[in-house]
Amino acid sequence: MQVDLHCHSTASDGALTPDALVALAAERGADLLAITDHDTAAGCRALPARLPVAFLPGIELSCRWRDRTLHVLGLGIDPEAAILRAAEAHQRALRFERAERIAARLAARGVPAPLEGALAQANGAAPGRVHFARHLVACGFAADEAQAFRRHLGDGRDCAVPVAWPALETAVAWIRAAGGEAVLAHPARSRLAGETLRQLAADFAASGGSGLEVVCGAQPPAVTRRLAALCRATGLAASCGSDFHHPAQHWLPFGRTGLPADLKPIWERRQATWA
Ligand code: AMP
Numbered sequence: 001m002q003v004d005l006h007c008h009s010t011a012s013d014g015a016l017t018p019d020a021l022v023a024l025a026a027e028r029g030a031d032l033l034a035i036t037d038h039d040t041a042a043g044c045r046a047l048p049a050r051l052p053v054a055f056l057p058g059i060e061l062s063c064r065w066r067d068r069t070l071h072v073l074g075l076g077i078d079p080e081a082a083i084l085r086a087a088e089a090h091q092r093a094l095r096f097e098r099a100e101r102i103a104a105r106l107a108a109r110g111v112p113a114p115l116e117g118a119l120a121q122a123n124g125a126a127p128g129r130v131h132f133a134r135h136l137v138a139c140g141f142a143a144d145e146a147q148a149f150r151r152h153l154g155d156g157r158d159c160a161v162p163v164a165w166p167a168l169e170t171a172v173a174w175i176r177a178a179g180g181e182a183v184l185a186h187p188a189r190s191r192l193a194g195e196t197l198r199q200l201a202a203d204f205a206a207s208g209g210s211g212l213e214v215v216c217g218a219q220p221p222a223v224t225r226r227l228a229a230l231c232r233a234t235g236l237a238a239s240c241g242s243d244f245h246h247p248a249q250h251w252l253p254f255g256r257t258g259l260p261a262d263l264k265p266i267w268e269r270r271q272a273t274w275a
């Protein structure tokens with residue numbers, strides 16, 4: 001099975017429209033795809049009913065756990081569920097409120113029209129840090145997006161303002177109420193390890209989370225081994241995805257990720273909805 005249960009479209013900070021993303025996944029030979037935009041399922045709602053690849057509607061919710069920002073994937077959600085719509089509206093409001101605070105900091109550094117610029121880059125999507133990064137590149141304040149994050153917008157930099165994202169258990173509850181499976185995204189990326197990571201996995205499972213993203217993008221094999229071991233220890237199911245945002249990310253296995261053979265694939269719980 002070639003599976004990709006984590007990628008982004010123009011509905012959040014991806015470069016491809018949902019249609020183009022689905023077409024590319026089919027071209028790459030994907031057997032199963034989920035589009036998981038940041039805090040919105042609008043991209044999934046925009047797709048036609050018939051697709052060239054088996055598809056699970058998804059979302060990547062921003063949330064917090066012990067003062068950290070984490071991401072939880074919702075897979076197989078009902079994009080029309082009222083609770084999901086309410087959750088999206090909540091997150092969207094937080095993103096607009098944060099955008100004003102980021103813009104104020106960038107304006108103080110001499111960046112021209114940062115809010116207008118980021119909203120133009122977002123083109124109707126709720127503004128994220130990537131849209132500010134693109135604006136910084138467009139107006140010559142950064143050589144590329146990576147530099148914009150390194151200097152200004154990355155975690156810990158002064159224009160990465162904190163957000164009161166909902167608690168982890170709230171994000172999981174929204175996903176469950178919308179009929180989806182909650183999967184902890186890229187658990188190793190927030191520099192979590194050892195006992196803290198085990199506590200997070202335990203809290204996540206106790207909140208109703210059902211899976212860990214064991215494979216995310218082009219991660220080192222040692223990380224996969226560590227997360228696979230955590231999966232076995234907790235009894236959680238396993239997920240995999242590329243976290244693809246842009247065709248220039250040629251190193252990412254878009255549409256073609258897989259899991260260690262002994263793990264329980266999260267999609268097996270969902271076979272009826274996409275087979
Ligand atoms: P946000 O959800 O608006 O806070 O933005 C998070 C997104 O910013 C991630 O999903 C990535 O797409 C992007 N991002 C975060 N950190 C970096 C970084 N250091 N370099 C490039 N992109 C980043």
Ligand code: MN
Nearest residue numbers: 008013038245
């Ligand atoms: Mn992103």
Ligand code: MN
Nearest residue numbers: 060071185186
């Ligand atoms: Mn993420």
Ligand code: MN
Nearest residue numbers: 006008060243
């Ligand atoms: Mn992502």
